[in-house]
Amino acid sequence: MLHLFEYEFFRNAVWAALLASVTCGIVGSYIVARRMVFISGGITHASFGGIGIAYYLGLNPVTGAAVFSVLSALGIEYVSGKTNVREDSAIGILWSLGMALGIIFVFMTPGYAPNLMSYLFGSILTVGKTDLRLMLGLSAVIALFFIRFYHIILFIAFDEEYARAHRVSVSLFKYILISLVALTIVMNIRIVGIILVISFLTIPQSTANLFTKNLRLMMIYSIIIGIIGSLSGIYTSYYLDIPSGATIIFAFVIIFGIAKAIQAARTSAGIRRQIG
């Protein structure tokens, strides 16, 4: 098993898995705690528009996706601050608009777009040094931001109105956080793809949530579960020669199933103790 580490592509994949687990563990816990899963799905799919436009203009697709998804994220946050807009409908429109733009621009681009499938389904085994540097930078920014401002993030997420009444710059924090959500999504599209990235942001977190009701611990557990799941996914996909992104998500679901079974067993043992 260890001989795989002789290959650079494999070492890169392992690094990518570790960094993805860090960013998704932290940001995903925030998403799950604040019930922002649907918003995140909208941002994810909107980013495909950015990829398509970047292809058409001959730019770096990751840059295109980053710009497009951060702008849509800020747009969603702005719209949700106004009371008279149906937020879920707005997200639904953005969701499909992004995909539509992506498809149109990719179609209009002369020649074949070879990496497109890897954006839809991800491909951790082709992650390069540049991707890794970007992911490392983003992981550092996210980790530092959440460590430094943990409590204020927690309080705003829990009771925004209360934070506003205390004159906290709620909007500024929400704009920064939604941008970090968007950037996390874009960086991890390389790993598991647009279709599956939302699972990396929610399954390890929901698993962690079975064992803790503390946001900080939820983040830490999610990172650990993310690492275990993504590494076993990479190995399995390599040996069975099946797509890595899908295998990683499948590994997450298996871990979730096991965790749920353990929790159920514990609960029933607890009940039996109380009765007996």
Add this chain to the structure above:
Amino acid sequence: MQEIVEIRNASAGYSNEVVLHNVSLSIQEKDYIGVIGPNGGGKTTLVKLILRLIPPMQGEVIYYGGDQRNLIGYLPQVNKTDRSFPISVNEVVLSGLMSANAGLRRFTRSDKARAMEILEMMGIAHLRKKSIGELSGGQMQRAFLGRAIISEPRLLILDEPNTFVDNKFEHDLYELLSHLNEKMAIMMVSHDVGTITTYVKTIACVNRNLHYHRSNIITQSQLAAYNCPIQLITHGEVPHTVLGEHHHNQD
């Protein structure tokens, strides 16, 4: 008496709907104001206006003296809480201190000691590590009240504190509020007119306008004159001056 907040001829509401019209109210130290009025009459809008959650459309709200951030403690309606949110009871109480430095400062040892004091005062110290969703309605109210008073605000605003509360806690709550009232002004919004008028010193009737009644004794005919259609709870044979029957402790 020192003034804390003054609302001067303010109108307030949402988008194009004006809920409160030309309202004036001065809140001073040691005040204990009960806010009553029909649903949709603007009680919550008044609270939001004072909390600076909505700006006045006309007129102004003036805050006097001291640290502006730590002026007001607030107990929201408990049923708005997301019970599955991952936050502990201790963290909820500590969050009442976020106003200092706009929440950018880290909690010190004395902040944590203070939180422990408040938790003990509220009788929920043993629950401090539980997540907020594991608490009963009454326990949750205690946690939120702890959050509201930990920073020792000059004005404490309570929005419907007696919903979802057991009788035992309701009694404790009013006892505690009377005690807190020695240090801070209190404004309490409630449906339960009969109960709150026993404890408050003055009454504000809010129904698009605001009529300030400088006593806690109010009659049905006065309410009618204030255009504040709420039914007073009647005890026995005296149908119209019910609240006068309660025991009063005006000072």
